[in-house]
Amino acid sequence: MFTPDGNSRTIAVLDLTHAGIIIAKKLAELGFNVAAIDVYGTVEDNILSDLESEYRITTSKDPLPANDFYILVSPAHLDPMYPMLEDAGDKGIEIITHHRTVGTILSMKSCFEDATVIEITGSKAKTSSASLLAEMLSRRMKVILHTSRGLELWEQGNSMIINLGLSIAPGSILLAMDLLDEKRIKADCYIFEVSIGLTGVADVGVITTLEPDYLIAASSSRASDAKMSALSHSNEKEIFFLNVRDKKAQYMAKKNNRIFFTFGDSEYNAPEISDADLMAEINDTSLILKQKEGSFSSVLSPYYNPGSYATAFAVSASVAKWMNVSSEDISDVITSFKGLNGRMQEKEISGRKIIDNSNSGMDIHSAERSLDYALTKVVSNPSGIIMLLGEEAAQVCEGLSPEDVSEFLLRRGRDMDRIILVGERMQKINSENVSYASGLEEGLKAAVRMSSENDIVLSCVKCFR
Numbered sequence: 001m002f003t004p005d006g007n008s009r010t011i012a013v014l015d016l017t018h019a020g021i022i023i024a025k026k027l028a029e030l031g032f033n034v035a036a037i038d039v040y041g042t043v044e045d046n047i048l049s050d051l052e053s054e055y056r057i058t059t060s061k062d063p064l065p066a067n068d069f070y071i072l073v074s075p076a077h078l079d080p081m082y083p084m085l086e087d088a089g090d091k092g093i094e095i096i097t098h099h100r101t102v103g104t105i106l107s108m109k110s111c112f113e114d115a116t117v118i119e120i121t122g123s124k125a126k127t128s129s130a131s132l133l134a135e136m137l138s139r140r141m142k143v144i145l146h147t148s149r150g151l152e153l154w155e156q157g158n159s160m161i162i163n164l165g166l167s168i169a170p171g172s173i174l175l176a177m178d179l180l181d182e183k184r185i186k187a188d189c190y191i192f193e194v195s196i197g198l199t200g201v202a203d204v205g206v207i208t209t210l211e212p213d214y215l216i217a218a219s220s221s222r223a224s225d226a227k228m229s230a231l232s233h234s235n236e237k238e239i240f241f242l243n244v245r246d247k248k249a250q251y252m253a254k255k256n257n258r259i260f261f262t263f264g265d266s267e268y269n270a271p272e273i274s275d276a277d278l279m280a281e282i283n284d285t286s287l288i289l290k291q292k293e294g295s296f297s298s299v300l301s302p303y304y305n306p307g308s309y310a311t312a313f314a315v316s317a318s319v320a321k322w323m324n325v326s327s328e329d330i331s332d333v334i335t336s337f338k339g340l341n342g343r344m345q346e347k348e349i350s351g352r353k354i355i356d357n358s359n360s361g362m363d364i365h366s367a368e369r370s371l372d373y374a375l376t377k378v379v380s381n382p383s384g385i386i387m388l389l390g391e392e393a394a395q396v397c398e399g400l401s402p403e404d405v406s407e408f409l410l411r412r413g414r415d416m417d418r419i420i421l422v423g424e425r426m427q428k429i430n431s432e433n434v435s436y437a438s439g440l441e442e443g444l445k446a447a448v449r450m451s452s453e454n455d456i457v458l459s460c461v462k463c464f465r
Contacts, residue, residue, distance in 0.1 A: 009033070009068070009069060009070040010032075010033040010034060010035050010058070010068065010069050010070070011027055011032050011033065011034050011035070011069060011070070011071045011072075011073060012034075012035045012036075012037055012064065012066075012068075012069040012071070012072045012073065012084065013027065013034060013035070013036050013037065013073045013101075014037045014039050014072060014073065014074040014075070014078060014082070014084060014085070015037070015039045015040070015074065015075045015078055015098075016036055016037070016038045016039070016042075016043045017038075017039070017040050017042045017043070018075055018077075018098070018167070018169040018171070019098070019167060019169040019170065019171025019172045019174075019175070020036065020073075020075070020098065020171060021036065021043070021047070021051070021171075022171045022172070022174045022175050022178075023073060023098060023101055023102065023105070023171045023174065024036040024051065024055070024057055025051070025055055025057070026105045026109075026174055027073075027101075027105065028055040028056065028057050029055075030105070030108060030109075034055070034057045034058070035057065035058040035059070035060065035064065035068075035069065036048070036051055036057050036058070036059045036060075037059075037060050037061075037063070037064065037084065038059065038060070038061045039078065039082065041061050043061075048061075063082065063083040063084045063087075064084065065087065066084050066085075066087035066088040066091055066093050067087075067091055067093065069088075069093065070093065070094070071093070071094045071095075071096060072084060072085065072088050072093060072094070072095045072096075073095075073096055073097075073098060073101045074095055074096075074097065074098070075097065075098045075169075076097050076098070076099065076196050076197055076216065076217065076221075076226040076229075077196060077216040077217050077226075078217060079217055079218035079220070080217055080218070080220050080221075081218065081220075097170075097197065097226075097229070098169070098170045098171055099170045099194070099196075099197040099198060099199045099200070099226075099229070099230070100199065100200060100233060101170075102170040102171055102173055102174060102199045102201075103198075103199030103200040103201035103234070104201075105174065106173070106174070106177075106199065106201045107201055107235075111177050112190060113186075115186070115187060115188055115189060115190055116188065116189045116190070116203050116204070116323070117189075117190050117192070117201060117202040117203050117204070118130075118133070118189065118190070118191045118192070118202055118203065118204040118205075118206065118319065119191075119192050119194050119198045119199060119201075119202040119204070119205050119206065120133075120191065120192070120193050120194065120206040120208065120315070121193075121194045121195065121196065121197055121198050121205075121206070121207055121208070121227050122206070122207050122208030122209050122210070122227065122243075123208070123209050123210060123211060123212055123213065123214075123223070123224075123227075123361075124208060124209050124211075124212075124311060124361060124366075125208040125209065125309070125311040125312045125315065125361075126147070126148075126168075126193045126208055126361065127147045127148050127149060127193055127340065127343070127359070127360075127361070128309055128312035128340055128343055129206065129208055129311070129312040129315035129316050130145060130147050130191050130192075130193045131145065131147060131149070131340060132309075132312055132313070132315075132316035132333060132334070132337065133191060133315070133316040133319055133320060134152070134154045134159070134191050135154060135157055135159075135333045136316055136317075136320040136325050136329060136330055136333050137154070137189055137191075137320060137323060137325060138154035138155055138156060138157055138158075138159075139156070139157055139325065139329040139332075139333075140324075140325060140329070141187075141188035141189050142154070142155050142186075142187045142188045142189070143155070143187055143188065143189045143190075143191060144176075144180065144185070144187040144189070144190045144191065145159070145191045146166065146168075146172070146173065146176045146190075146191070146192045146193065147168065147191075147193040148167075148168050148193060148359070148360050148464065149340070149341075150162070150163060150164040150165070150166070151163040151164075151166060151176050151179060151180075153185060153187070157333070162179060162180070162183065162185070163176075163179050167195075167464075168192075168193045168194055168195045169195055170194055170195075170197070170199055173192050173194070173199065176192070189323075196216065196223055196226045196227060197226045197227050197229055197230060198227070198229075198230035198234065199230070200230045200233050200234030200235060200238070201234075201235065202234070202235075202238055203237070203238060203239065204238065204239050204240075204241065204319060204322075205230055205231075205234060205238050205239070205240045205241070206240070206241045206315055206319065207227055207228065207240070207241075207242055207243065207246065207249055208243065208311055208312075208315055209243045209245070209246065209311060210223075210224040210227060210228070210243070210246045210248070210249060211245070211246070212363065212365060224246075224248070224249075228248070228249050228252050231249065231252045231253050231256050231258055232252065232256050238258070239259050239260070239261070239322070240253055240258055240259070240260035240261075241260065241261050241262075241263060241315065241318050241319055241322075242260050242261070242262055242263075243262070243263060243264065243311070244262040244263065244264040244275060244276040244279075245264065250262070261277045261278075261318060261322065262275070262276045262277050262278075263276055263277065263278045263279070263280070263311075263314040263315055263317075263318040264276035264278075264279045264280070264314060265279065265280040265281070265282075265310035265311050265313070265314045266279065266280065266281040266282060266310065267282070267307055267310040267311070276314075277291065277292070277318065278290065278291050278314060278317060278318045278321065279291075279314065280310050280311075280313040280314035280317065282300070282306050282307055282310055285299060285300050285302070286298065286299055286300055287300055287306065287313055287334055289313070289314075289317050289327075289330070291321070296327040296330075296331055297331070298330075298331040298332075298334035298335045299335050300334070300335070301335075301336075301337060301338045301339075303338045303339065303345070303346050304338060304339030304343075304344050304345045304346055305339075305344040305346075305355075305370075305373045307369075307373075308343065308344040308357075308366075308369065308370075308373075309337075309339070309343075309344070313334060316330075316333075317330050317334075341356065342356050342357065342358045342359035343356075343357065343359055344356070344357050344370065344373070349444065349448060349457070350448045351453050352447070352448050352451055352453065352455065352457050353377075353455075353456050353457065354444075354456075354457045354458075354459060355370060355373065355374055355377075355456060355457070355458045355459065356459050357370045357458070357459060357460045358388070358440055358459045358460060358461040358462075358463055359462075359463070360462065360463065360464055362400070362460055362461065362462045362463075363400065363404075363462070364400065364401070364404040364405065364408050366460070367387075367389055367408065367460040368408060368412065370458055370460050371385070371387065371412060371415060371416070371458060374387075374456050374458045375415060377456055378456065383452075383454040383455050383456055384416075384417035384418075384451070384452070384454070384455045384456070385415070385416045385417055385455070385456050385458055386416065386417060386418040386419075386420065386447045386450065386451050386455055386456070386457050386458070387416045387418070387419050387420070387457075387458045387460065388420045388422055388437070388440070388443040388444065388447060388457070388458070388459045388460060388461055389405060389408075389419060389420070389421055389422065389426075389460050389461070390405065390421050390422030390423040390425075390426045390437075390443075390461055390462070391422065391423040391425065391426075391461065391462040391463065392422065392423060392439050392440055392461060392462065392463035392464070400423075400462045402425050402426055402428065402429055405421070405426060405429060406429050406431075409429065409431040409434075410431075413431050413432060413433070414432075416433070416458075417433065417455070418433050418434075418435070418447075418450060418451075419431065419433055419434045419435075420434075420435050420436070420437050420443045420446055420447055421434055421435075421436050421437070422436075422437050422438070422439060422440060422442075422443045422461045423438070423439075423461075424438070435450075439463075440459070440461045440463055443459075443461065444457070444459065447459075
C-alpha cells in the first residue's frame with residue numbers, strides 16, 4: 001500500500017480540518033512525497049506555508065488532477081463526488097481512509113512495543129466505555145487513555161490529565177503519541193476512542209453499538225459501514241468485542257474469520273440479548289454482570305442515571321475480564337463510579353439541580369431519554385423542568401438536526417416548563433415557552449436566572465467537553 005521507493009508520484013492527503021495535517025506530516029517524515037489538500041478551505045495560509053517550507057509538502061485549497069498521485073488518503077465522511085475522489089474512482093487510483101493510513105503509520109513507526117492497544121468506536125457510549133475500562137485496567141497496569149475528554153494517564157485507579165483539546169479523529173492518535181513521546185511517558189496499555197471507525201492497528205477493537213445509524217459522505221454511505229470496515233482490513237490477530245444486537249457486524253466478523261466476543265445490556269429487551277458472552281442487567285440499585293461461567297454484582301451510586309451507562313458497563317467489563325481483571329476490581333470500579341461530566345450526571349450549579357447530558361455524542365434520542373429520566377425526578381420531588389437543547393457547533397459528530405429538534409418539541413414541549421434552544425441553527429425554531437442562547441454557558445446562566453431552587457435544569461447540548 002505505502003512504499004517509499006523513490007516513486008516520483010505523490011500521496012495526496014485530503015481534508016486537513018479533521019487531523020489530516022498530522023497525517024500529511026507523518027507521511028512526509030517517513031519519506032513519502034506528499035500533497036495536502038485543504039478540502040474545506042479552513043486552514044490558514046501561514047499553516048500551509050509551514051507545511052511547504054518545513055516538510056516539503058505541496059499544499060492546495062483547490063482540487064488537483066488525481067493522476068498526479070498514486071494514492072489518495074481521504075476521510076470516510078468526505079463526499080465521494082469531491083472532484084479528486086470522483087476522478088480517482090474513474091481512473092482506478094487507490095483511495096484509502098484516514099483510519100487505515102493512521103494504522104499503517106503507527107505500524108511502520110512501531111509505536112507501542114510490547115503494550116496492549118485497544119480502540120473503541122461506535123455510535124454511543126464510546127467515552128464512558130473507554131473511561132470505565134481505563135480505571136479497571138489501571139488496577140493492575142499503567143494505562144494511557146485518549147478520549148474526547150482529553151489525554152490521561154491512569155495508575156492504581158487514579159488519573160492525571162496530560163493534555164486537553166485533542167479530537168477523536170483518527171489522526172489525533174498520532175498527535176497523542178507525539179505528546180507522550182515529548183513527556184517520555186510509556187504505558188502497558190493504550191486505549192483510544194476513535195470516531196467513525198478503527199485504524200486496524202490495535203490488539204482489541206470495540207464497536208459499542210452501530211445504532212442509531214446515520215448517513216455520511218453526503219448521504220452516500222452509512223456510518224455503520226465505516227465503523228465495521230476494520231473487520232476486513234485490521235491486523236490478523238486483532239480481537240473484537242461487538243454488541244450482540246449488531247447482527248451485521250457479527251456477520252462481517254464471521255465472514256472475515258475474526259475472533260470476537262459479544263456483550264449486551266438489559267436496557268434493550270430483545271431475544272438475542274441472552275446469547276451475549278456478557279450481559280449487563282440493571283436492577284433497581286445494582287448492576288448484575290452475567291457470563292456463562294457465572295455472575296457478579298455491583299451496588300450503583302444514586303448520583304446519575306445508571307441506565308444511560310448500561311452499554312458502557314457491558315463493554316468495559318467484557319474487555320476487562322478478557323484481560324484478566326478480577327471480578328472484585330471490576331465491581332469496585334462500578335460501585336465507586338458516579339457518572340462522567342456531561343453524561344447523565346447529577347450536580348448542582350448556583351443551588352439548582354442539574355442533570356448534565358451535554359456532550360459530543362448527544363442526539364435527539366439521548367435528549368428524549370434524558371427528559372424521561374428528569375420526569376421521574378419530578379414525580380418524587382414536585383418541580384419544573386427547564387431544558388437546554390441544541391448544539392455549540394454543527395460539525396460535532398454530524399450536528400443536531402433542527403428538524404429533529406422541532407419535531408421533538410411538537411411531541412414533548414408540554415412536558416417542560418421552559419426550553420432554551422442553543423446554537424445558531426436553532427434560532428428559526430418556533431415553539432411555546434422557548435428562548436435562545438448562543439452557547440452552553442450562556443444557556444446555563446439563563447436557566448439559573450429563570451428557575452427556582454426546586455426546578456430541574458436538564459442540559460442537552462451537543463458540544464466538545
